[in-house]
Amino acid sequence: MAASSFLLKQRAFIKLYLLKFAEEERLYGLKFLEVLTGEFKKYGYEPTHTEVYKALHELLDEGMLQTSKELKEGTKRQEIKKYRIYDMEKVKLYRKQLKFELDRCEDLIKKALKDNYK
Amino acid sequence: MAASSFLLKQRAFIKLYLLKFAEEERLYGLKFLEVLTGEFKKYGYEPTHTEVYKALHELLDEGMLQTSKELKEGTKRQEIKKYRIYDMEKVKLYRKQLKFELDRCEDLIKKALKDNYK
DNA sequence: CCATGAACACGCTGTTCATCG
């Protein structure tokens, strides 16, 4: 049922990367945004903070991530919410689904390039 | 200025193919849809008639296509609107812009595949 | 100013409705 429309939605793309980052390192909302921006700015793509938060909330709701409040190091008492993996099986399943979607998108793009720029 | 957001929009993708089809053969609205569906159904993508019409109208407004009414062969007197290229220079420019966009999208997708499925 | 959200608004796209041979 997944692949209904045209190309992958931004939300799904972000979620895939958030899972990856969360697996590697404990991060919080704006840090995720910072890392994403660093990765994708050169591709002409800059997600917004709202989109990142909404993606994180979805991953919480779907039981893939969990969160805990912490005090930011170095500062007085700025509270931040750090995320980490909650259910690796769900994560793996999600990755599997996204792989299918990404492959499909790649095929579409490649086909368009081939058909229109021979 | 083109590349502002995430991936290519469906409308632009359709327009690119409509130009290609219109260059090869005189077609009308629902025929374009039929050909598109034939090409992309196996990719899990089926555009709607409304989207095709809107794309055609945009190409008219932008001076890339022109249209003329004809009577459909074989039938009594069903009127159809066939399209053909109007300004090839504009078409070439549009293709050039889309090439840039498609390349960018391909890079994004490939990066995601590489980063998340090593 | 940083961090986290929610609220709001806009744009793209799909579904439905309307008209005409």
Next chain:
DNA sequence: CGATGAACAGCGTGTTCATGG
């Protein structure tokens, strides 16, 4: 029913606003 549109509605996403440290 085929063909062409317009009108309407939903959803994804960006911009703004709100709250707290």
